[in-house]
Amino acid sequence: MTYVIGGNCIDVTDRACMGVCPVDCIYMGRRKCYINPNECIECGACEPECPVDAIFLDRAGESDPAKAIHVEDTERFFAEPLPGRGEPLGDPGGATAIGELGVDTPFVAEHSAR
Ligand code: F3S
Numbered sequence: 001m002t003y004v005i006g007g008n009c010i011d012v013t014d015r016a017c018m019g020v021c022p023v024d025c026i027y028m029g030r031r032k033c034y035i036n037p038n039e040c041i042e043c044g045a046c047e048p049e050c051p052v053d054a055i056f057l058d059r060a061g062e063s064d065p066a067k068a069i070h071v072e073d074t075e076r077f078f079a080e081p082l083p084g085r086g087e088p089l090g091d092p093g094g095a096t097a098i099g100e101l102g103v104d105t106p107f108v109a110e111h112s113a114r
């Protein structure tokens, strides 16, 4: 179980969530942020901070296909090489040291602008 950031974050990236995460596991792509599912301790602190209600528990995807897409896409963000990179990001152990990735999954990159 983990918390997941959904499509409402795309092109908003408010980042209030990043400031409250005790384990620094929210990573900034380019148009969206992604919670590392292996590093999240499910404290839930980020969920009420998001002004656009982008954050949800992964099990919400079981009854909502639009959320399920982001559960799967988030897994790909960490487990598969991002565009232009040779290796997967994996579990870096902290987003601050990594900085902004500046790249998204193909799914988010191709998402139409609002
Ligand atoms: Fe995105 Fe909301 Fe965080 S817009 S960056 S999930 S506070």
Ligand code: F3S
Pocket (backbone or CB within 6 Å): 003, 020, 021, 022, 023, 024, 025, 026, 035, 039, 040, 041, 042, 043, 044, 045, 046, 047
């Ligand atoms: Fe961090 Fe939110 Fe998980 S604050 S530990 S990403 S529930």
